[in-house]
Amino acid sequence: MTPRGDPRGELPEDPRSGLRVWLNRRHVLRLAAFGWAYRWQALGSMVAMLAVTATGLTGPYLLRLAIDKGIAGKDLSYLGWVAALYLLAGMLGAVFHGVQTYGVNWVGQRVIRDLRDRLFRHLTSLDIDYYSRQRAGWIISRLTNDIEALETLLVDGVAQLVVNSLTLTGAVIILFGMDWRLAVVTMAVMPVLLLGTAVFRVKAQKAYRRVRSAVADVTVSLQESLSGIRVIQAFRREERNMQAFSAVNDVNRKANLDTVYLSGVYFPSVEFLSAVSTGLILLYGGSRVADGDLTVGILAAFIGYLSSFFDPVESLSELYNTLQSSGAALEKIMSVLDTEPGDAELLGALTAGGIAGALACEDVSFSYGADSEEVLDGVTLSIPAGQRVSLVGPTGAGKSTLAKLFLRFYQPTSGRITVDGADLRDYDIRDYRRHVGYVPQEPYLFTGSVLDNIRLADPQADRAEAERPALELGVHDLFLALPAGYDTEVRERGLALSAGERQLVSFARAFFAKPAVLILDEATSSVDPGTEYRIEAALSRLLEGRTSLVIAHRLSTVENSDRILVMEDGRIVEDGDHHSLLAAGGPYARLYRSQLRSVEGPA
Ligand SMILES: Nc1ncnc2c1ncn2[C@@H]1O[C@H](COP(=O)(O)OP(=O)(O)OP(=O)(O)O)[C@@H](O)[C@H]1O
Ligand SMILES: [Mg+2]
Structure with missing residues (x-):
């Protein structure tokens, strides 16, 4: 579903995000679906994780055997075997750890790449409407910060989760298997540990939510300032923008420090509990060893297993933070993927084939948002194929809006738009746009040469073909006069060209595709x-x-057009050719006279 909040404002955050988000099974499943293509490699990594866990757990047990049988029994060859096994376990552990790290990253990085690709593709299919409501920085943050958080989960988190839970479980089973009474004593600190961990989790959850939104705010602020840098400098807004940036940057610092504070209390406390546990084992186990009720080997093994018990608890709590961040990130990413591609993606069956280009509006009304004013108000209009129509009218009348409706960037709120008699909605929109040339009011150029920008519709076109529109428009010499002619690099957004030059490129680009319909704003x-x-x-x-x-x-x-439409306040108020409209003495005539006056000066 498309989140429909305040239509003019920012899209609302999902209220559910943050509430145990990482348990959102649907999202996790969807993420897992991205990994399905790499399932065998993932399975291989999983096997490596099992091996890492198993080899890790053998150490203290071998220690016990060495002490109780080898040393106490003065059996040197036995001791030799145990030492050799220890070495083997260490070696296997190292090898499997390597395999695990490589395998997990191999899969994780591919999943991340695929997810980012999918996000990008999805973003390009979203309605223009989405982009007027969502800040660019917010969207960028999804593809950078959030993806990064997921990356941490996929390449570190999953392995940690598996290895640590298995180690913890394994250690508990072994401890109880060796001596259940001593195991109970070892676990005596459990209630405190569990309570502390629960408190930590609740607090960490909130803190990490704040971190995620603070990080996004930093990106948003940076992005907005960078795109407006010229205006910022011209209006000496540097200080104000700096302050605004500093503010969000500092919120980010605070949010991060909050998590550090939590970790700074929690993790040392766990270590202290580990020491308490060691003390208890020494006290109780030691007294039993003295009574001859317990072997030294078991006592040593217990102390050895303590780290297999407390380390995973620490890691898993730490992992909880990762899960928090990535859960919130996943939630946001999925909210983007869940935004319906809007009408751009709804491919009607009609292909525009060789459209003739008869455009019509039937009682079209339009507003940019559910509760904003109507920009178009019952426009009815029929333009036969091949007609040259001009649209004039005061600023804000709705001219550009009407043009955008013909390109189907937006859908009419009511009424319908037809092309060659068929509802525009029924066309395969990408195919339809192939036949429509559009010069927007604010031209946009991409990084690359002037030539590349002209042949945008067909990058494979040869040079002569790309130069033809300018030749036909009679502005070829202007392009040749650019520093490197058609090969001039326009850089980001075409900022290396003058505003007029940008328009010329945009103009040539529209004609290049030889469209049946041309919309020049x-x-x-x-x-x-x-x-x-x-x-x-x-x-x-x-x-x-x-x-x-x-x-x-x-x-x-x-003046030379077949027909002139005058638009005022979202309505077509006059319709005719230059001479008839002048003769009518209406709005067009007034506009015309006022322009003449401004050229000739006050009479
Ligand atoms: N993306 C948008 N979101 C909300 N309102 C918009 C949006 N674009 C335009 N408007 C509003 O719609 C009205 C018509 O805008 P439009 O761009 O169609 O005017 P115009 O006739 O092209 O004006 P100009 O001659 O200045 O280009 C304006 O009042 C404007 O505030
Ligand atoms: Mg306009």
């Missing part, structure tokens, strides 16, 4: 009037036989 607003005039001259020819929706503020660029 203020596509030439940043280029100089001379260049705009050149493009305008070429456009008449280029738009021939194509449906086009051209949004423009400068009315000089719309």
